[in-house]
Structures are given as C-alpha cells and as structure tokens.
Amino acid sequence: MESNQQPVLTKQDYFKTSLRSYVLQNGFNYGNYQGTGYANSIFPALKKIYKDDEEKLKEVTISNLEFYNTNPQLVPFITSMQLAMYDGGQSEDDTRAIKFALMGPLSGIGDSLSQFGLAPLFSTIAAGMALDGLIAGPIFFILCMFGITFGLRMLMGYLGYKLGTSVIDTLSEKMASISNIATTIGVTVISGLSVSFVKANLALEYVTKVEGKEQIVALQTVFDKIAPNLLPVLITSGVYVLIRKYKWSTYKLIALLIVAGILLSVLGILK
Template sequence: MKKLSQKTLNKSFITWFYGNLTCFSQEHMQTFGYLCAMLPIIEELYDKQEDRKSAMQTYTAFFNTEPQVGSLVVGMTAGLEEAKANNQPIDGEAINGIRAGLMGPLAGIGDSMIVGTLIPILLGIGLGLSGGGSPLGAIFYIVVWNVLMWFGMKFAYFKGYELGGRAVEILVGEKAQAIRDSIIMIGTIVIGAVAASWININTALMLPGGGALQKTLDGIYPKFLSAAAVIFCWWLMSKKNISPTMVMLLLVVIAFVGVLIGFFNPGLSY
C-alpha cells in the first residue's frame, strides 16, 4: 500500500503556501500554483513516467479560490490522489469534479472570513499602533499575518488530507450554508465597525442663517458624511464594477475639489 510521507506532504504544503499565485493570469488564475503543489505528491506515488503525466493532467484544469482556506482543497486532493494510486475507485475526473465543486463555496467562506473579517481587524490594530509614525503597526501586521497564515493554512491542508472525500459534505452540505451566512454577517459587522472607527469626514460649510452644516448633521445623524462615503464607495465597486484603485483616485479628486470650494476643511477631514 502506498502512503505519502510527511516530508512530501510538507513540501507540497510549502509549495502551495509560497506559490499559490505562481504564473497567475486571468486565464489560469491559481492553476499552475496548484499543479506545482501537487508535483511532489505525484512523484512519490507513481514510478512510471506515463502514470505521472496522466496524473498531472488532472491539475491542469482551471482553478481559483481563496488561497488561504483553499489549502483545504490541496490537502484533500493529495489524499484522494493517494487513494487513487492504491487502486481505489477514484479517477482524475472525480478529483476534478470535487475541485470544481469546492472552488465557489471555499471562495465565499475565505473571502468573508479572511478578507472581510481577519484582515480589517489586523489592519485596525496596526493603524492604532502606528500613531505618530510608529513602525510598530506595520511590524505587528507583517508578523501576525504570516504566523496566522502559516499555522492556519497548514492546519487546513493536513485536515483536508485527513478528511479526503468526506470534506465535500462538510463544505457543501446543508450546514455549510449556515456557516457561510454566519461568517458573512460577522464580516459585515467588522467592516462597519472599522469604517465607524477610522473614517471621519466633516464639512466646513456654513448655512445661510449662520449655523454650521456639520452641527446640524450631527444633530440628525452623527457621522452622516462618513456613512455616506462608505456606501458610495460600496456602490461604485459592487454595482458599477469600478476598481478600488479608481475609487481611491475619485476620492482624491472629490477631496481636492471639496477643499477648493470650501465644503471640506483640511483640518476637519480625515
């Protein structure tokens, strides 16, 4: 019976950890990074060159998901490839079907949990530590992010290898939808909290009667302009498909024009 060694599994994981975006393009996305991660697995399981070529063809198909949580798929297919090499009823088509079926669910979970929740939390802490130009914030983010990703991705990889095909039901079954909905809700709350804490937009405009518009807005809806700016940016990116870079440039233009016409005061806006 063929059994993958710990050394080979570690090599496969490290290749995915550092190279999941290898030769990244809009046509292939993470395909080549995935293929490189599976190369040590294939080399140990199959002795004949023809068998290795056939097995590697499985991993030339398009693949793209959230790379951190996606470590689970790489580990799982390593386990499935091991079962296939031991003549169990698993073929390349079945492995590809599982990969394709898990890309979407894992992308949703990973984007909500990592991009929408963890990264804003770490950045929020880092910004708090960077007051007065201190480098502690950047150091904190770099160290904590890499430590969390190393151990988190390694756990996901080896858990996928351990579960094999049983991971499919866990990730796309009935309970999976409830898990994804919960993570999305947490991510939304975190984004709202970060926006409320770090975005502070005020206006210097005076009303015809002599009162300050900002004071009137605070009496009706505190931080109204800040909330409006967040919703505006969300609308541009999600509904109009404008890139984040273009949105940032647009905000610079709006701020510049706003200061020129007296709507914003540089001393009051952040």
Template sequence: MSSNYEYKGVINKRDLRKVFLHAITMEHTWNYERMMNDGYLYSMLPALQKIYTNPEDLKEACKRHLEFFNTTPQCITLPLGITVAMEEQRANDMENFDTTSISSVKTAIMGPLAGIGDSFIWGTLRILATGVGTSLALQGSILGPILFLLVFNVPSFILRYVLVYAGYKFGSDFITSAEESGVMDLISKAASILGLTVAGAMAAEMVYLTVPIAIGSGESATTVQAIIDGIIPGLLPLLLTGFVYMLLNKKVKPLVIMFAMMALCIVCAFFGILA
C-alpha cells in the same frame, strides 16, 4: 462544473512549502481594484494544480481566488492553508460541496486577521526592529540596518511558514467535523454575515467625508455635518461607498473613479464645500 474522476487527497508538506514560497511575493501584484487577489491565486496555484487534474475544474478554482482579498501579508498563509484544505474537501465531494463557503470563510477571516496582524507586525515588531536598528545606526555601526532587517524579517518568515501548516490542519479538521455534524451551511451563512459586518465597519472607519458649511451665526451656529450626524452618523461615507460600488457594478474602471473623486474633492475643498 463537475468532473467524473475520483479524488483521494494529494496535498503534502512539499506542496504547502510551495504555497509558502509563492506567498512571499504576495504584494508584488497588489492592485487598487482587488488588492491581493493576483498574489493569492499565484500562492494557491501549486496546490490547485495538484488537486484538480481536470483543466475545467482548475479554471473554475482559479476564478474563485481572483476575488477581492486583503490582509496583513505576514499572516496571509493562514487563510491560504485553510482554503487549500477547503479546495481539497471540495474536490473530494464536488457534487455536494458549496463553493460559496470558500469565499465566505476567506471574507470572514481577512478582517479580524488584518486587525491582529497589523497590531503585531506593524505596530509592535516593526517598532521594535526600528528601535534596535536606529540605535546602532546612529552610532555609525553597520549592524544597525542588518539587525533591523533580521529582527523584522526572521519572525515574519517563521510566522508565514508556521501558519500555512496550521491553517491547512485547522481547515481540514474543522471542515470534516463541520460536515459530519451538518452545520457547514450555518457556518457559511455566519461567515458571510461577519464578512459584511467587517466591510461595513471598514467603510465607516476609513471613508472620511465632512461638510463644514455653517448655518446660522454666533453661538447658535451649527454645521451641515452636525445636522447629518444627528440624523444618521456616518451617512455620507455610507452613501459615497454605495455610489462607488454602483459605479464598479457598471464596469467603470477603478482608476477612473479614483481620479474623478480626487478632482471633485479638490474643487469642493477649494470652495469650502468639503473639509
């Protein structure tokens, strides 16, 4: 829905600081259905409430940010800053701005950012902090847990703070130049393709489904899983992901799907149908 008021850009450093502070609670409302969506909207609220003075426009913007989102929480302020800038651009040209580009950019960012963020935060910084903390704790020093918290959290909070401003500046400058050159539609399409590619790769990598039933005997024996992999590798995870997606589209509750899959897997594993 469009409104008739004129927008002139109102976001300042204080507003971005509020986004940063709200983002600290990002994982407090994490859920299995859409993961960080509630926290993402809560973090965006200070900016959205200032950008959209029309209640209907604010409601529409809030709905946009209730979609699925998940990435490394310490890096979440980068996409937050970018989407604040995009919402500002949208409010400045509500008739022509394609709101789907906001979702496309968010989807394209979260996968690669999670890979980089997890490697740095969980794979490097956490290990370093644990090494420093445990070495002192084993000696009976109270500095062990204190240094662990400091070594891990101080860089994490600095990163969150810097990224919200970097994301906003990058998003604002990038979107302006992209719209002036007329390539925004191409970027949105490319972002959608990249996002779908990342989602497909995550399904193939993270969904594990194996049928160990053997066919034949002796050295010539093979498994059903080997036959399936010879036809299309990763076919079973793909089919399972598609089936769950179909159930979600039919409004089946995620918790119902999870418990049903758990029960089915236990039964199939007991009878040797699944490994």
C-alpha cells in the same frame, strides 16, 4: 491505476505539500489565475504517486493547470484532500469535482477570515501602536499575521488529509454555515470601519440669532447630532452603487473621487 492500490504518500508528503501552498500564487496571471501555481504546488507529490507512469503524471499535471482561484491560506485543505483521492485511486472526474466544489466556499470563508477579519483587526491594533511611536507595532502585525495564517495552513492540510473523501456531503453543508458566520462578522466589521475611515466633513456654516446675538453654527455639528457619519455612509453607498449597478472600474472611481475631492474643497463645501 484504478483501485486497491497501497497509498504511497506519507504524512510528510502532505506536510510538504501544505508548505508548498506558499508557491500557489507565484505564477498568478490573467490566463488561468492560480492554475499553474496549483499544479506546481502538488507536482512533487504527484511525481511520487505516479513514479512508474510518466504519461499518467503528465496527464494529471496538465489537467490541474486549468483555471483555479481560491484562498491561499485554506488551499492546503483542497490539495491534501485531492492528493488523498489520487493516492487512493479515485477517478479523476470525482477528484476534479471535489476540487471545484471546494473552490468557492473556501475562498469565501478564507477571504472573510484573513482579508476582512484578521488583517483589519491586527492592522488597526498595530497602527494604534505605531501612532504612539512604538516600533513593536509593525513587528507585532507581521508576527501575528504570519503565525496565525501559518497555523491555519497547516491545520487545513491536516484536516484535508484526515477527511480524505469520506465526509464531503455533510462538510459542504457545514461549509455554508461557517461561511455565513464568517461573512456576517466580516460585513459587520467592514461596515463599521467604512464609516469611520471614510472622512468627509462639511465646511459649510450658517449664522443664526440666539437671543439677539449672532452665532456661527457649523452644519457638520448639526448633522453629527442627528445621524453621525451620514456623509461617509452616503459616499460609500454611492460608490457601491456605481460598482454594483454601473460596473465602474477602480480607475474610474479613483478619478471621480479625486476630482470630486478637489472640486468640493475648492468650492468650500468639504474640508
């Protein structure tokens, strides 16, 4: 199976495998994460490549079961490239190296793009429409998200197939830049959204005398003049530190914030 073999996969096989990126997570588990699903998604194509050699088919499928965890929207890029390498008779070590080299960068770019970029963008627009009582809101959200991510999957499958094995080195350099750009946009949006969606308002008031008249001033208005959204920033930062430095789990954090919310509300500090 070493070299100079005629490729057996057609464009259609690559297209089908890209469509099969939708089954990637159907076997998601805490053992090998997407590993089983990954092997399952390329299995029909592998079957075609190794149709005369069942032992080889078993060997390659089993080697693809190992731990894998990347972005499901961009994974067709990896499967296409990997299949092109198998089909071209490249060594299994090289193929595996590429597969794992692409895992991190693609999940970084993909997550920035779909989870932190597209989804918040369209969900805020759709939520705005729904708040106005428009049925089009949720439908618009699903159609946009599905349409864009479907196009992305197919494009990635095509690019992976086109690039084959040739330009990996220059590509991974570009990957770093693309990832940086996507992450910068993502962080900007997330940071901005976090201060507007975390809600904490001081209920405290104090009485002051202006020209002999008593006036009640809400402490919150004073804060808003100097540093708007200061409390949400402090709370988000605090939670961030608990996650980063003290490795708090989500459960602990939810418990903390619910207890804190109830206590601060009962004590009349927050409203």
